[in-house]
Amino acid sequence: MSLVCRKLCSSILLEHFGxxxxxxxxxxxxxxxxxxxxxxxSTHLSLAKIKEAxxxxxxxxxxxxxxxxxxxxxxxxxxxIIMVLRYPRYMFxxxxxxGDDAEMILEEVLKHGYITASEVIALTYxxxxxxxxxxxxxxxxxxxxxxxxxxxxxxxxSLYSETPxxxxxxxxxxxxxxxxxxxxxxxxxxxxxxCGDSKIYWKVNFDxxxxxxxxQIIISxxxxxxxxxxxxxxxxxxxxxxxxxxxxxxxxxxxxLAEIKEAVRKIDYPLLxxxxxxxxxxxxxxxxxxxxxxxxxxxxxxxxxxxxAFNQLAWTTLENIVMExxxxxxxxxxxxxxxxKYIEQEQIQQLAMIPAKExxxxxxxxxxxNYLQMQEIKKAGVSAAPMKTFFLFHIDLNxxxxxxxxxxxxxxxxxxxxxxxxxxxxxxxxDKQLRMQTLTSxxxxxxxxxxxxxxxxxxxxxxxxxxxxxxxxxIKKLGVTELQIDDTLxxxxxxxxxx
Numbered sequence: 161m162s163l164v165c166r167k168l169c170s171s172i173l174l175e176h177f178g179x180x181x182x183x184x185x186x187x188x189x190x191x192x193x194x195x196x197x198x199x200x201x202s203t204h205l206s207l208a209k210i211k212e213a214x215x216x217x218x219x220x221x222x223x224x225x226x227x228x229x230x231x232x233x234x235x236x237x238x239x240x241i242i243m244v245l246r247y248p249r250y251m252f253x254x255x256x257x258x259g260d261d262a263e264m265i266l267e268e269v270l271k272h273g274y275i276t277a278s279e280v281i282a283l284t285y286x287x288x289x290x291x292x293x294x295x296x297x298x299x300x301x302x303x304x305x306x307x308x309x310x311x312x313x314x315x316x317x318s319l320y321s322e323t324p325x326x327x328x329x330x331x332x333x334x335x336x337x338x339x340x341x342x343x344x345x346x347x348x349x350x351x352x353x354x355c356g357d358s359k360i361y362w363k364v365n366f367d368x369x370x371x372x373x374x375x376q377i378i379i380s381x382x383x384x385x386x387x388x389x390x391x392x393x394x395x396x397x398x399x400x401x402x403x404x405x406x407x408x409x410x411x412x413x414x415x416x417l418a419e420i421k422e423a424v425r426k427i428d429y430p431l432l433x434x435x436x437x438x439x440x441x442x443x444x445x446x447x448x449x450x451x452x453x454x455x456x457x458x459x460x461x462x463x464x465x466x467x468x469a470f471n472q473l474a475w476t477t478l479e480n481i482v483m484e485x486x487x488x489x490x491x492x493x494x495x496x497x498x499x500x501k502y503i504e505q506e507q508i509q510q511l512a513m514i515p516a517k518e519x520x521x522x523x524x525x526x527x528x529x530n531y532l533q534m535q536e537i538k539k540a541g542v543s544a545a546p547m548k549t550f551f552l553f554h555i556d557l558n559x560x561x562x563x564x565x566x567x568x569x570x571x572x573x574x575x576x577x578x579x580x581x582x583x584x585x586x587x588x589x590x591d592k593q594l595r596m597q598t599l600t601s602x603x604x605x606x607x608x609x610x611x612x613x614x615x616x617x618x619x620x621x622x623x624x625x626x627x628x629x630x631x632x633x634x635i636k637k638l639g640v641t642e643l644q645i646d647d648t649l650x651x652x653x654x655x656x657x658x659x
Contacts, residue, residue: 161238162566166190168573169241175576176244177216180205184213185236188223193235195228219273221363243366245572245646250369254314261297261305264288266314266364274318274363277306277339278355282347299344310334310362318363332365371407374654378450378469385448386439389432393439394450396423401464410658414454414461448472467658474561474655477648481564482531489514490522494555497532502552523553530563531555558659561652568649572642579638586631589624596620 166189174182187203188194194202199210214234217223222240225232247270255263264287268280275283281302288297309315317333337357346353375398383391400419401412420440424433432439440462443451450469455461475498483491493512497503500511509519526532535552583590600616620628 161189162569164566164570164573165238165242168569168576169238171573171576172241172244175580180209181213181216184210185217185222185241188234188236189238193226193233195231195233199234221273240366242569242649245642246369246373246650248643249373249646250364250366253369253372254309257312258305258308258314261288261302262309265302265306265309269315269362269364274361276355276359276361277303277337277357278344278347280362281306281339281344285348299341299348303339303341303344307336310336313365313368315362316365318361367407373650374466377473377651377654378466381448381469381473382443382450385446386442389429389435390439390443392427392429393420393424393432393436393443396420396427397451397462397464399423408657410465410467411452412464412466414463416457416461417459420462470651470655470658471557473651474557477651478531478557478560478564482526485529486522486525489518490526493519493522494526494531497553497555502535502554504550504552508553527553531560533559558656561655565649565652565656568645568652571645572649575638575642575645579635579642582631582634582638586628589620589628589631592620592624593628 166186169189170182170186173185177185183203183205184199187199191198191202196207196210196214199214200207203210205213214223217234217236218225220240221237223234223236225234251263251267251270254266261284264284265280268283268287269275272280281299284302285297285299306315311334313332313334315334317335319331319333337360340354340356343353343355347355375395378398379391379395382394397415397420400415400423404415405412417440421436424436440451440460444453444462448469449465449472452463452465453460454463479491479494479498482494489512492514493508496508496512500507503511505520505523508523509516512519514522523532527534532553533556535554536549537552538549596616596619600613603612603616
């Protein structure tokens, strides 16, 4: 793991869990799997605090305990820590698929790591009752929403056992317990009762969310390349792919045309139904290569190629990065080298239609920044004199993608540090505004007059209000930037997963 990745993980742990968890997590990130004694030796924390921190890290699946010859060792999974940045997207996806109540249920599960169904329903009910929103809900409705999340495999049972090996080899379980609604109502009222799901804990199925976000990228890419009908056809093809192929297979098993027609007929897209053959041909012949015709039986059979899809998306992403960093002419050189695979400097100058001096400058800039690689070729049967050697430029896609992943880590770390700086340096003003909002809310509940409310509003000077607006705008922009960087990071990690 790189230094900047370690710093990013450490920053995430500090922001969400505090200094002690960060210290233990950073120690495991830096030195790898360790037993409890060695963690204590290197962190200089008390045994009680280390155990508490490890409990937190294990609860959120950041750390996995393993039985070894030296005893139980704790190893940290840094990818799951970075996944914390994606939690808002998971919640938004659950909201889109299952509604506002489901989003709040998922948020509670994310906050607790793992939790029983009755507890999460009770907590969500209390939260909705205390919120100022007009959302009205009952326990049976929340129970149905929880079951919908489980049915869609967004939640699964957390099967922790006494032995680490059994926990590591757990199989996914989506069997719902028989919940007692009357007992949940008593639990909401503060009574300690058994709701029928004692010691049955649930956690988020991150693999399912990752699949859905992956599919969204494919569907969105098809919408941008063709139109809404093509994206909907791609969505139906992905649904059909899941019926006959493993979720993370490189390519799907053949999908008959008859099944595609039947699936399209069930949705309200008349233009797609009418011109299905033309849309299939367009997607098949498109350079993105998301879809491939693999047979002519039963009117034709098609296969979704996920590996090639993310290969093409990674190339497009890298071209856009080169365009933004070095300009359109550098992007033209990058595309030329990609198309020719291996090419000499003189050919780049001729084919890119860029002045020789500028082409040479841009080519060596890309080489210096590791977007291009150079290979030395010596002519066979001649001496090793400099004139008998020529150099070919090429692109090592895996190398460039790994480099961009590191750039994403660095950008995320810098964004988080800047946001933390903005909050810390303006903490007095932010706290003052929070106190004013609390005071105003309390006075409104007690029937305060407009004059009293106006007096409270005047406690903050115009210059302070202006500065606060600027700070809030900056923090909002940094939050949006963080999500956009994570979009790029997610796409590139999907490429690496398939290659």
